[in-house]
Amino acid sequence: TYASALRTIYRPVRRYEGVVRLVLAQDPTLDVAGNQREQGLMVEGWRGCTGSLEVWYGPGNHFSLLKAPNVLSLAAWWGDGIFAGERVL
Template sequence: MRTVYRPDPGSYNGKASLVLVDDPQLDALDNQLEQASSAAGWQQLLPQLALWQGPGNHFSVLKAPDVYSLAAWWYDGLTIGVEETQ
């Protein structure tokens, strides 16, 4: 993980989601390797981590048309969460 913050292992045992999008400065293989490394690091801390490969990159995923895919994925996750609590 490329962050100074280091969470305590085991401090959170609930569900979590990680959105993975491409870095426009990396080629396809390097994006795949970077995302796999990032996911593996977070999965050590969050065993119930769900991964989602989003469209575009970290800039475009927040703009149309990519943001519609992000919103649909987010909404589906909320709907599933509501169903699980009923």
């Protein structure tokens, strides 16, 4: 299922006009330039799908981002959007 999901290309039919919050973390298999390139492509792709994109560059990688102390930073950023009255996806 995971491999199938990775090969799936999804293109929304229309643009979402609400706020989308994107969390990006470092890929430990890439160098700094590679991470910047890949993250730039992700941001570019998401900008085409939404009216408002907020990007947060998290500490650590995909797995360590969800562990203390990194997750505390993520929770604070995410909570700021929720408590500000945004509809967060």
